[in-house]
Structures are given as structure tokens and as C-alpha cells.
Amino acid sequence: MTVLDRSGAQQSSPHPAPPPAWRPAGDAASLLPQDTPYRVLGSEPLPVPPALLGDGPRPDDAELLALHGHLAKGRRYNEQATALTKQGSLAVYPSSTGQEACQIAAALALAEDDWLFPSYRDSLAAVARGVDPVEVLSLLRGDWHSGYDSRATRVAPLSTPLATQLPHAVGLAHAARLAGDELAVLALVGDGGTSEGDFHEALNFAAVWQAPVVFLVQNNGFAISVPLAKQTAAPSLAHKGVGYGLPGVLVDGNDAAAVRQVLSTALGRARSGGGPVLVEALTYRLEAHTNADDATRYRADDEVAAWRAHDPIALVERELTARGLLTEAHAAQVGAAAEELASDLRGRMRTEPSLDPADLFAHVYARPTQQLRQQQAQLQEELAAAAEGGPR
Amino acid sequence: MTATLPQQTAPPTPLGRALNRALRDALAEDPAVHVLGEDVGTLGGVFRITDGLAAEFGDERCTDTPLAEAGILGAAIGMAMYGLRPVIEMQFDAFAYPSFEQLASHAAKMRNRTRGALPMPLTVRIPYGGGIGGVEHHSDSSEAYYTATPGLHVVTPSTVADAYGLLRAAIASDDPVVFLEPKRLYWSKEPWDAESPHPVPELGRAVVRRPGTSATLIGYGPSVPVCLQAAEAAREEGWDLEVVDLRSLVPLDEETVVASVRRTGRAVVVHEAQGFGGPGGELAARLSERCFHHLEAPVLRVTGFDIPYPPPMLEQHHLPGVDRVLDAVARLQWESEWTSKEAR
Numbered sequence: 148m149t150v151l152d153r154s155g156a157q158q159s160s161p162h163p164a165p166p167p168a169w170r171p172a173g174d175a176a177s178l179l180p181q182d183t184p185y186r187v188l189g190s191e192p193l194p195v196p197p198a199l200l201g202d203g204p205r206p207d208d209a210e211l212l213a214l215h216g217h218l219a220k221g222r223r224y225n226e227q228a229t230a231l232t233k234q235g236s237l238a239v240y241p242s243s244t245g246q247e248a249c250q251i252a253a254a255l256a257l258a259e260d261d262w263l264f265p266s267y268r269d270s271l272a273a274v275a276r277g278v279d280p281v282e283v284l285s286l287l288r289g290d291w292h293s294g295y296d297s298r299a300t301r302v303a304p305l306s307t308p309l310a311t312q313l314p315h316a317v318g319l320a321h322a323a324r325l326a327g328d329e330l331a332v333l334a335l336v337g338d339g340g341t342s343e344g345d346f347h348e349a350l351n352f353a354a355v356w357q358a359p360v361v362f363l364v365q366n367n368g369f370a371i372s373v374p375l376a377k378q379t380a381a382p383s384l385a386h387k388g389v390g391y392g393l394p395g396v397l398v399d400g401n402d403a404a405a406v407r408q409v410l411s412t413a414l415g416r417a418r419s420g421g422g423p424v425l426v427e428a429l430t431y432r433l434e435a436h437t438n439a440d441d442a443t444r445y446r447a448d449d450e451v452a453a454w455r456a457h458d459p460i461a462l463v464e465r466e467l468t469a470r471g472l473l474t475e476a477h478a479a480q481v482g483a484a485a486e487e488l489a490s491d492l493r494g495r496m497r498t499e500p501s502l503d504p505a506d507l508f509a510h511v512y513a514r515p516t517q518q519l520r521q522q523q524a525q526l527q528e529e530l531a532a533a534a535e536g537g538p539r
Numbered sequence: 540m541t542a543t544l545p546q547q548t549a550p551p552t553p554l555g556r557a558l559n560r561a562l563r564d565a566l567a568e569d570p571a572v573h574v575l576g577e578d579v580g581t582l583g584g585v586f587r588i589t590d591g592l593a594a595e596f597g598d599e600r601c602t603d604t605p606l607a608e609a610g611i612l613g614a615a616i617g618m619a620m621y622g623l624r625p626v627i628e629m630q631f632d633a634f635a636y637p638s639f640e641q642l643a644s645h646a647a648k649m650r651n652r653t654r655g656a657l658p659m660p661l662t663v664r665i666p667y668g669g670g671i672g673g674v675e676h677h678s679d680s681s682e683a684y685y686t687a688t689p690g691l692h693v694v695t696p697s698t699v700a701d702a703y704g705l706l707r708a709a710i711a712s713d714d715p716v717v718f719l720e721p722k723r724l725y726w727s728k729e730p731w732d733a734e735s736p737h738p739v740p741e742l743g744r745a746v747v748r749r750p751g752t753s754a755t756l757i758g759y760g761p762s763v764p765v766c767l768q769a770a771e772a773a774r775e776e777g778w779d780l781e782v783v784d785l786r787s788l789v790p791l792d793e794e795t796v797v798a799s800v801r802r803t804g805r806a807v808v809v810h811e812a813q814g815f816g817g818p819g820g821e822l823a824a825r826l827s828e829r830c831f832h833h834l835e836a837p838v839l840r841v842t843g844f845d846i847p848y849p850p851p852m853l854e855q856h857h858l859p860g861v862d863r864v865l866d867a868v869a870r871l872q873w874e875s876e877w878t879s880k881e882a883r
């Protein structure tokens with residue numbers, strides 16, 4: 148693109164054009180999300196797939212049946228965990244009922260070597276990735292801040308400070324790329340979290356470094372009580388990609404098949420050097436923020452009802468019915484598997500976790516400082532005295 | 540532990556050069572080491588501490604990052620999760636604040652949170668302190684924020700040899716180290732031969748810079764030269780002052796400090812950071828707990844005032860200088876007025 152008028156002598160023009168380097172580079176249009184969220188389940192006409200997807204294959208019957216089983220287990224897990232808060236064995240639980248499709252289908256799109264960076268609401272994603280369902284709950288149970296082995300599972304700890312896990316995801320992806328390892332990183336964040344500075348810095352670093360990371364925003368409409376309209380004036384959260392030079396994709400977050408397809412494509416693209424992608428999944432938090440929250444203070448029942456009609460499990464079941472796959476045998480098997488997960492969770496959460504106060508000092512540093520050794524000895528003395536039953 | 544004397548034949552070398560050499564040697568020895576920061580590549584950093592590293596090791600080992608401190612530290616955390624050993628440069632003390640959340644909530648806690656599965660072997664280099672006529676936001680002594688954050692090591696050199704040795708030790712540490720570089724000492728020179736091998740000290744060991752018998756001056760980073768000058772000047776008054784260089788605030792080498800103060804019976808802690816909530820209070824408390832029966836006088840502190848760092852034309856009033864240290868030494872109950880007052 149020629150900006151300078153080469154023919155005209157500079158003296159003849161009182162206002163010379165700026166040098167070309169200051170012109171925008173790159174094709175913004177190719178980074179913009181589609182007008183309509185991508186979906187594959189439900190009635191025709193289906194929206195145009197995002198350019199990034201190409202003609203990716205639609206889920207076959209076996210895949211759809213498997214997804215159905217995973218979603219049902221996810222819902223049952225949420226119900227059981229919420230029940231555990233009422234019995235006092237969990238301090239709090241942020242339910243993801245209504246968001247099972249985004250969390251589970253996204254996690255299922257990960258390959259063996261990939262990493263997952265979940266947010267505090269993403270227990271289901273971690274479980275779908277293969278983390279032990281009880282270990283996932285350590286944070287909320289309170290026996291340790293993170294209960295599973297992040298290195299072995301390649302699942303970072305559930306992050307409580309919103310969006311702070313996103314730069315970690317970028318850094319890990321960058322390190323893997325530098326090492327020449329073919330892996331991708333999936334980083335989860337909520338709609339509220341996209342307002343945090345770390346979200347912006349992470350997207351920018353990811354794009355500049357072409358890090359193999361896929362950001363998945365679960366837009367469930369609310370950050371505790373605050374609706375999206377008070378969070379952003381952007382046309383969509385997926386539009387936030389263009390400002391940093393990474394493509395944005397909109398997907399129906401309740402359509403497990405669509406999420407699975409979009410994430411598989413985006414992660415595969417990242418793995419093979421195609422760079423980062425921002426995916427916004429439109430979904431809804433059907434329950435309150437946590438068991439301790441009262442959602443009636445900030446949203447209307449009919450809004451919730453409208454989303455219940457677009458329930459992710461119902462969507463898959465309708466498709467299965469249309470394909471003649473929702474047999475009684477399948478339904479019974481799915482129900483039994485979900486029940487088995489719940490009863491395993493109940494049973495194991497009933498046993499007291501093993502707690503060792505010495506752990507408080509063991510992992511602060513590679514080697515405890517002199518001061519920590521003294522403090523540990525003090526605590527041990529106190530505990531020994533208490534065990535002997537008398538005051539010291 | 541006492542300081543080894545520098546070889547007199549070695550060329551005079553500025554502290555900044557020794558830091559540069561430490562980074563270079565670390566990059567050369569360990570492929571996991573990566574330097575990241577604003578302007579650290581082509582430019583070599585605003586203080587030139589990373590000069591030549593990108594040219595020698597390439598952009599991927601010494602990387603100019605986007606201008607975002609939280610992003611730099613956050614990305615470094617992810618790199619550390621994958622087994623790298625990032626060394627970050629923050630451009631100035633006050634510009635490290637955007638990264639504080641990443642440091643306090645993640646770098647400091649990740650090892651503990653994951654029971655050691657995800658250690659954080661990263662170093663955050665921060666030029667700190669005043670005395671260079673910097674405009675606002677370029678002269679903070681922010682160490683107390685970091686020492687108040689369990690999980691971090693906080694280290695600061697005062698000599699050229701330590702600049703090299705402590706930085707190597709920080710980079711080799713399997714824990715996050717906030718490495719505070721006294722920016723006004725960047726250009727101070729000592730005989731030091733970059734080409735001869737240098738020992739890497741253990742982190743958390745204080746050193747007696749000057750032995751003495753009358754009282755102990757305790758300093759770190761930029762306050763160590765002030766203590767040494769004060770000790771020199773105090774000779775005229777007949778005081779023989781010992782100077783302890785902490786070198787590391789976390790871990791704190793209490794044993795060296797306590798041994799010194801038990802010997803001398805008197806102590807003054809000197810630092811540029813504000814007195815309220817500063818490291819001096821912690822030291823005074825520990826010394827009173829552990830040296831009570833050896834003390835001839837209360838432990839005194841000579842620190843910056845409890846004010847935002849002053850504009851450059853007024854900073855000399857804020858910085859603890861030799862006179863203020865000597866005034867404090869004079870107040871260490873030499874006439875036993877303390878005991879006599881108590882007796883009254």
C-alpha cells in the first residue's frame with residue numbers, strides 16, 4: 148500500500164502524509180467473530196460456521212452418545228456437591244449447572260499432553276479432564292488449597308483470583324513452543340473475568356508470542372449479580388480478540404457438539420503453530436452464584452425459565468431422539484453412571500480427610516527457613532501438649 | 540561469616556557489570572534460564588544490566604516483552620510451571636506494583652498450594668531505592684511489601700562481588716526471589732575480575748563487613764555503604780562500630796546479627812524504606828527478644844521518614860545519611876543514663 152505521494156515534491160504539499168510504518172497492518176475482518184453463535188444441535192437453518200472451523204466433521208452418533216453421558220454425570224456432580232454444602236462437608240460450591248456443555252466438551256477436546264487452566268467454577272472441566280472428583284473439591288472442602296497433582300494431570304490449580312491464571316496459561320504455552328513440544332493450552336475465564344487487566348495482558352502476550360493457547364470465555368450472563376451489560380460495551384466478548392490480533396469465535400455454549408467441534412479445531416490449530424484463539428461460549432448460570440447466594444435479588448424468573456428451555460442436556464437429548472438413539476437402555480446406563488459418580492463422591496467425602504499440620508511449613512520454600520523450622524517446632528509442642536490433655 | 544577481601548589486582552568494575560556478568564553466566568550454563576522484561580533486548584535495559592545478552596543468546600532467551608508488568612510476571616509463572624527458570628527485569632521499583640498480585644497470589648503461593656508439584660524458580664530483579672535524583676515513582680524502597688509476603692525470598696546486594704554471587708544464587712534458587720538492586724550503587728566500582736571464577740554464596744547468610752566492638756550497625760543494599768562511612772567517621776569519636784550487611788531479608792540470618800549484637804550490646808538498624816512497618820522494626824523486635832540481657836540500650840532505627848518518596852530536590856532530607864546514623868549512635872546510652880534513669 149503506497150501512502151506517500153511519490154510524484155509530488157514535498158515542498159508542494161503543506162501536509163505530507165505520515166510515513167507508512169504507522170499504518171495499521173493486518174486484516175482486521177478475518178479476526179472478527181461471526182454474527183450468530185455457531186451451533187450444530189437444534190433446528191435448521193444452522194448458522195454459518197466460523198471461518199476458522201472450515202468444514203470440520205459434525206459429531207457422529209457414538210460421540211454424541213458419549214457427550215450425553217458426560218453431561219449427565221456433570222449435572223449429577225453439581226447436584227451432589229451442592230448437597231454436600233448443606234451437610235457441611237463443603238464450605239461453599241459454585242455450581243456450573245447449565246454450563247456443563249462448555250466445561251465438559253471443552254475439556255474433552257484436550258489431547259494427552261495439553262494443559263488446562265481452570266477458574267474457580269470449573270470443577271467439571273477438571274473432572275472431565277480426568278482429575279479425581281474428590282481431589283478437585285479440596286479447595287472448597289478446605290483440606291488443602293489444591294488437592295490434585297497439577298503436574299501429573301496437567302491441570303493447573305483452580306484459580307480463585309479472577310483471570311490471573313490466564314497469563315500463566317500463556318507463559319506455559321510459550322515455554323512449550325520454545326521447547327518445540329506440540330501441545331496446546333486451554334484457559335477458562337468467566338464473562339466478569341474479561342474485565343480484569345490480566346485478561347487483556349494475557350491475550351496480548353499470547354498474540355505477540357503466537358503462543359498455542361485457546362481462551363474460552365464462558366459467558367453465563369452474570370458475575371455474581373452484575374449482568375454483562377454493566378461489564379462491557381463491546382459488541383461481544385469474542386470481539387475483544389481483534390484488538391490484540393487474535394481471532395474471536397462465538398459458539399452456543401449450551402450446544403456440547405458445537406463447543407467440542409470449535410475447541411477441537413482451535414486447539415488443533417494452536418498445536419500446529421496457528422496461534423491463539425479467543426472463543427466466547429454463550430451460556431447461562433442456571434443456579435445462584437454459589438449455594439450462599441440469592442439470585443432472586445438480581446434476576447427475573449422468566450429469564451431463567453427461558454434458559455432452562457435451552458438446557459444443554461435437553462439439547463443433546465433432542466438430537467439423540469431425532470437420530471433414534473435415545474433408547475431406554477442408553478438412558479438407564481447414563482443414569483446409573485451418574486449415580487455411581489455421585490455415590491462415590493458422597494462416600495469418599497464422608498471419610499475425614501487426612502490432615503497434617505506439619506504440611507503448613509513443608510512447602511512454603513524448597514527448604515524451610517530457620518524461622519519456619521522454629522514455628523513448626525512450636526506448633527508440634529503445642530499439639531503434643533494438647534494430646535497429653537493438659538495445658539502446658 | 541566474614542567478607543573475603545577483593546583481589547587488589549582486579550580491575551575496578553561497576554556493580555552493574557557484575558550483574559550483567561551473572562546473567563550472562565547463568566544463561567550460558569543453564570538453558571532453562573530466560574531473561575524477560577521491558578527493553579531488556581536490543582537496548583540492554585534502561586540501566587544496561589542486560590547489555591549484549593540478546594545478541595549473544597538470541598531473542599528467545601532475552602526477550603523484550605510487551606509493556607505489562609502483571610503479564611510479564613504471570614507469563615513467567617507459566618514458564619516456570621513448564622520447567623523454565625525465568626529472570627524478570629522490572630524497570631523501576633514503583634513500576635513493579637502492577638505485578639504485585641501475580642507475585643503475592645501466585646509466585647509466592649504456587650509451591651505451597653500444589654505441595655511442591657509446581658515450584659516457582661523465578662527471579663524478579665527490581666532496581667530500587669533513591670539517591671539518583673529520580674522523579675516520582677523512580678526511587679521507592681518497596682522491600683517491606685515483599686518481606687510481608689511469605690513464600691518469597693528477598694535479597695539485596697551491597698557489593699560488586701555480592702551483586703554477582705547473590706544474583707547467581709537467586710537464579711539457581713528453586714523458590715521465587717525478589718532481587719532488589721540498589722540503583723544508586725549500579726555505578727559504584729570495586730576491584731573485581733569478571734573472568735576469574737566466583738563463588739556463589741548460599742542465600743540467607745549475612746556478613747560482617749567491618750568488625751567492631753562498640754555497637755553494631757545493621758544495613759542492607761544501599762544503606763551498607765552509609766553504615767561503613769559512619770563507622771569510619773565514628774572512629775574519631777572513639778567508637779569502634781561493627782557493620783553487618785544482611786544481604787537477604789528473607790531468609791533472615793538472625794544468628795549472625797544476634798551474635799554481633801550480643802558482643803557489642805548496642806545496635807542501630809539503617810534502611811531507606813519508611814520506618815513504620817519497615818524491616819527495622821522486625822529486627823529491633825527480634826534483637827530485643829534474643830539479646831535482651833546483652834543490650835546496653837534500646838535498638839534504634841535510622842530510616843526514611845513515613846512519607847511518600849520526596850521529589851529529587853528534597854530527597855537528601857529523607858535519605859538516612861552518615862550524620863543521622865552517627866546521631867543515633869550517640870543516643871545509645873553511652874553514659875549509662877538509661878540504667879541510672881531506670882534506677883531513679
Ligand SMILES: Cc1ncc(C[n+]2csc(CCOP(=O)(O)OP(=O)(O)O)c2C)c(N)n1
Pocket residue numbers: 268307308309336337338339340341367369370371432
Ligand atoms: C480478582 C478477583 N476479584 C473479585 C473476586 C470475587 N469474585 C468471585 S467470583 C466473582 C464473579 C465472577 O464472574 P465471572 O468472571 O463472570 O465468572 P462466573 O462466576 O460467572 O463463573 C467475583 C467478583 C475474585 N474471585 N477475584
